[in-house]
Amino acid sequence: MVSETATEQRRPSRGERTRQALMNAALDQVDRKGSFSGLSLRQVARRAGVVPTAFYRHFPDMDALGLALVDSSFRALRQLMRETRRAGMPEKQVVRESVATYVRYVRANPRHFRFVVKERFSGSPAIRDAIRREIRLFVSELATDLSRFPLFDRISSDDLRMIAGLTVNNMTAVTEQILELPDDDQEEEVLVLREAEQQLRVILLGAMQWKSRE
Amino acid sequence: MVSETATEQRRPSRGERTRQALMNAALDQVDRKGSFSGLSLRQVARRAGVVPTAFYRHFPDMDALGLALVDSSFRALRQLMRETRRAGMPEKQVVRESVATYVRYVRANPRHFRFVVKERFSGSPAIRDAIRREIRLFVSELATDLSRFPLFDRISSDDLRMIAGLTVNNMTAVTEQILELPDDDQEEEVLVLREAEQQLRVILLGAMQWKSRE
DNA sequence: ATTACATGTCAACACCCGTACACAAAAGAT
DNA sequence: ATCTTTTGTGTACGGGTGTTGACATGTAAT
Known part of the structure; x- marks a missing residue:
């Protein structure tokens, strides 16, 4: 039936x-x-x-399964990014909203993120490569996203990539922290979240002061 | 003989x-x-x-061996940090010198670092815990080091920890990039090194603008 | 209903694994 | 020189592993 x-x-x-x-x-x-x-x-x-x-x-073997998992993990993440981009942001609270959205998403899909985090460095060469490629791609997309903010007008695209890299490096670390948290610990989660916000804000402050060499 | x-x-x-x-x-x-x-x-x-x-x-088992390796890896790193701290820095080029020293050290001891990087997330719970503890400790030490710079006078110690965490998060990512490099590729290494410098500088700029809530 | 293909099963293989136990050699203490 | 402790060896066990080839079943098209 x-x-x-x-x-x-x-x-x-x-x-x-x-x-x-x-x-x-x-x-x-x-x-x-x-x-x-x-x-x-x-x-x-x-x-x-x-x-x-x-x-x-x-x-054909476990490696192939792993590659399929990498693919599906990042496909979902890219979709989230696209949706978020389309929705736009309340301007004033970009940092808070972005962090919140991302953390919520990680907590909603812990298995995929755990898989990626764990295999990123210890997996087979093929899998490591695939993950690294995806992350590089992610940095690029973030860089072009940032370039749309008037705030970053004076920053060269190379430097924007550098700053996007810094951001992703830190969010990666935050991801790992979140995944280590027990499932129900709301309290700790808030702390991690707040620290992540502050760290992004430091990056933002630094970026606003940044002057690209001409 | x-x-x-x-x-x-x-x-x-x-x-x-x-x-x-x-x-x-x-x-x-x-x-x-x-x-x-x-x-x-x-x-x-x-x-x-x-x-x-x-x-x-x-x-008693492989786990115990792993813990011993974690210990010896970080013992060496802490010593480097102590020496560097004692030597002092040319003030003007703290960022450049710090990054250079660290990268040189990573390249000199790739096996220990590779071990740590790989086991940090995929190892057994005991090993992951040990590594996490060591890194937290490292962040603390860095925070108190930073507190000695007059630049950071106005920043609360909590916020200093937050900034130290940001720094370590990023240097961790840099470590991983360096370890993925082929052994002889000087050229790529310089690029990674330069980007790391710039990223630390962004953090530094941001930290200087940072005002702790009272 | 028959045919063709996709998917799943079964049995067997040679291999590596962690670990227990009894024993041999080496090192150190008396 | 003898005794004790530490360190290393040899053998053996039950169990998990990837992969094979031949065979059975399901599913879709003719």
Whole structure:
């Protein structure tokens, strides 16, 4: 008795479904056990409710699964960024609102972020590379976003990239702090959030004073 | 024919020597293979030139070895910091000199830093905790160092910690970039170094504008 | 209903793993 | 020189791993 009327979503094929099940299983295991690199193909298959050899129908090896996870993680993040950009900001509270939105998003999707944070440096070369590429791309997008603010008119695009990099470096660290927090600790979360705001404000102050060499 | 006259160093006991050999072997393997968490007790023992069961004479398990590595890594870093602090700085070029010293040090001890960077988020809980503790301690020390500059007179100690945290967050990211560089690429290294300088300068500018709430 | 393809299962393989135990060698103390 | 402690060796065990090839089942198209 599955109602198929309201949604225009097609029922995904069996293949798609277990492919997703495998990716989901991997994310779950990363939460439970240490890291993706430490997972075994068999564990993932088992949790996905599938026999080990079935794994190969969807991915040639664990590395490929990892790359798929990197992709889906950043795809979601990019969408958030696009939406936020489109919505615009109350001008006066860009910092507060941006930080709040981001932190809320991280807390809503802890598994993907945990995966990325953990594999960024300890994963296989292929996965590390993919993540690094995505982050570079993210910095670029942020730089062009910043260039739209009149505040930064006098800053060269190279320097804007540098400042965007600084921002992302710090937000990355904040992400990691948030993920280490216990799930329910609202109190600590507020502290981390406030510190992140202040740090961004310091960067903002510094950027406003910055004079690009001509 | 070992000359023992010049140095006052005692010949370390056999136990100490293989203990060191084990730690060394682990660091080497981290460089070669992916991460410490991915190493097996047997691999480490093999590379240290010792039978697997001998491992237990020195560490109860791999986690203990990891903790020992965390300790030795940060002990060295703290010493560098102490020396630098004692030496003082040419005032005018604090940023440039600090960054240069640090980067030189990272490049001189890549194995320890790589270990820390990789295990910081993907290691076992015990190791992650130890690293986090050390970094927090490092931030504190930096904050009190900063408090000695007249520039920061008007900043509360809480805010100084916040700024120190920002600095460390960014230098951490720089560390990671440097470690990803190929060993011989002087050119890229200069770029990373310059960007790091600029970023620290932005933070410095921002900090100078910062007014602590009373 | 038959055919073709996609997906999943089963059994087996050779390998590496952590660890327990009993024993041998080396180092240090008396 | 003898005894004790520390350190290293050899063997063995049960268990998890990735990957193989041949086979079964489901699913969609003709």
